Amino acid sequence: xxxxxxxxxxxxxxxxxxxxxxxxxxxxxxxxxxxxxxxxxxxxxxxxxxxxxxxxxxxxxxxxxxxxxxxxxxxxxxxxxxxxxxxxxxxxxxxxxxxxxxxxxxxxxxxxxxxxxxxxxxxxxxxxxxxxxxxxxxxxxxxxxxxxxxxxxxxxxxxxxxxxxxxxxxxxxxxxxxxxxxxxxxxxxxxxxxxxxxxxxxxxxxxxxxxxxxxxxxxxxxxxxxxxxxxxxxxxxxxxxxxxxxxxxxxxxxxxxxxxxxxxxxxxxxxxxxxxxxxxxxxxxxxxxxxxxxxxxxxxxxxxxxxxxxxxxxxxxxxxxxx
Numbered sequence: 001x002x003x004x005x006x007x008x009x010x011x012x013x014x015x016x017x018x019x020x021x022x023x024x025x026x027x028x029x030x031x032x033x034x035x036x037x038x039x040x041x042x043x044x045x046x047x048x049x050x051x052x053x054x055x056x057x058x059x060x061x062x063x064x065x066x067x068x069x070x071x072x073x074x075x076x077x078x079x080x081x082x083x084x085x086x087x088x089x090x091x092x093x094x095x096x097x098x099x100x101x102x103x104x105x106x107x108x109x110x111x112x113x114x115x116x117x118x119x120x121x122x123x124x125x126x127x128x129x130x131x132x133x134x135x136x137x138x139x140x141x142x143x144x145x146x147x148x149x150x151x152x153x154x155x156x157x158x159x160x161x162x163x164x165x166x167x168x169x170x171x172x173x174x175x176x177x178x179x180x181x182x183x184x185x186x187x188x189x190x191x192x193x194x195x196x197x198x199x200x201x202x203x204x205x206x207x208x209x210x211x212x213x214x215x216x217x218x219x220x221x222x223x224x225x226x227x228x229x230x231x232x233x234x235x236x237x238x239x240x241x242x243x244x245x246x247x248x249x250x251x252x253x254x255x256x257x258x259x260x261x262x263x264x265x266x267x268x269x270x271x272x273x274x275x276x277x278x279x280x281x282x283x284x285x286x287x288x289x290x291x292x293x294x295x296x297x298x299x300x301x302x303x304x305x306x307x308x309x310x311x312x313x314x315x316x317x318x319x320x321x322x323x
Contacts, residue, residue, distance in 0.1 A: 019058065173303060180224040186214070210240075215227050252280075
C-alpha cells in the first residue's frame, strides 16, 4: 500500500448510536478534517457496511465504517521550486522552519511563485496531497522566525485543532516606537479595515477576538524592545495591536506612521532608522504538542542579523547621548 492510500475500518460503538453519519465519522476519524470526511462520504470512499450513505443519515451501533481513499494532489495550480529553506526540525509528520525576511508564505496576486509553498512542494513532494502544502499558520512577508508545517493530513488536522484550542504557543520579539513604561495585555478585536481592504484594524463591532500579551525587554531613547505572546492568531495581530497602543513597530510601512527621531540624534543613526527595510518583528519561540507522539516540543531561534544590528544601533545612540 502506498503512503497516499488510506484503508481504515471501525465499528460504530453504542455511544454513537442514532447520530448522523458525518458526526460519527468526525468522532471516529479525528485525524482528518470534517470537510475532507464530508467529501469522502459524498464520493463513496467512506461507506457504511460496504454501501454509500448520505452525511445526514443516522447510524446504529455495530455498523461498520470503511474508509478506502487515495489521496490526490490538491496543489496543482502551484509548481515546485528549489528555494533554500532554513530547517530547524523535521520528521515524518512536521517541519519547522526559520523563515527569512522577504519570503512570502503563500502564493497570491503578485506572488504566484517564489513562495514558501513553492519551496515546500520541492523539498517534500508528498506534501502535495495536503491542502496549502501543509501550511497551518502564516508569517507576514517581512516577519522572520519560526513556522510549523504539517507533512500529512493527520498532522494537519491535529495542528489546526491545537491552533483553534490555543495550545500552540508563539512568542515574538519586536522593536516598537516610543518608550513603554511597562508591559501589559491588549484585548481588542480585529477585523478588516473599513476603508483599506488590505489592512486590518481594531474594531468596536464585528471584529474577531484578539489578545496579545507584551512585556518590556529594554528601553531606548525613542524605542522599546518588547516580547509579545500571542493568545490568538489574527492577521497582522501584533502590528495592529501595537499601533492601537500608539507604539507601532519600527519599520512598519503599513501601520507605522512617522518615525520617531530621538533628540540630537546622530545624522548617520537617523539615516539608518529611516532606511530600516521592514517591520522589526521576529517569531522567536514556538511550542506545540507533536501530532503523533503527543510529546510537548519547543524551538527557539535567535534574532536575525538585521534586528541584532538594530538593537546595537539603538544602544549606541543611548551611549552617545549620555556622553
